[in-house]
Amino acid sequence: MKKLLGLVFLTLLLTSATGPTSPKLQSAPSIEGTWELVSFNNYDGNNITTVPATEGYRQIKMYYNGKVMWTRYVPKDSVEWFGYGSYSTTDSTLTERLEYMSESMRKIANDSMVWTMKLDLKPDRYSQIFTDGDGNPINSENYKRLN
Incomplete structure (x- = not known):
């Protein structure tokens, strides 16, 4: 009986240490999903100004x-x-x-239609x-996950 209880205790201990809540097994957050813009940041040297999206404005x-x-x-x-x-x-x-965009977007798009941005991703x-050309932040779009 002691061996059986010891085996059950050991199994529970190992399961809890390696279960989905263990930090070692959690995967990195993924950008896959649906997102809504909530604010913009403007960077000026060491100063950051956050501007919320205006009422009724939606970007998904x-x-x-x-x-x-x-x-x-x-x-x-x-x-x-x-x-x-x-x-x-x-x-x-x-x-x-x-590859495809509205006429208004095409008017302001760069020639390559490729945008590379710094990514700060949380779950x-x-x-x-x-x-900018030196890697200093200019502005950002900040999104929340919808799903």
């Missing part, structure tokens, strides 16, 4: 199976903003390659940070 991004799609709704603007393409990430960067939020 979806990342699935290497594809990205986003849309923006601005209540007082009839101009359409949307895009579709592919994406890739590293632990610190997000690269989007747009329920992420920021895509635009930098």
Whole structure:
């Protein structure tokens, strides 16, 4: 009986040490999912100004199976903003390659239609940070996970 209780105790101990709550087994957060823009950051040297999205403004991004799609709704603007393409990430960067976009986006897009941004990714939020030629942050878009 003592051996059986000892075996049960050892099994419980090993299961709890290696279960899904163990930090060693938790996987890194994934950008896959649906996200909503909640604010912008503007960087000026050591100062950061956070500006919340205005009432009624919605920007949604979806990342699935290497594809990205986003849309923006601005209540007082009839101009359409949307895009579709592919994406890739590293632990610190997000690269989007747009293949299709609204006319308004095409007017301001760069020639390559590729954007590489610094990525700050947490399980329920992420920021895509635009930098200057020296790697200094200029501004960011900050998102919360919807799913």
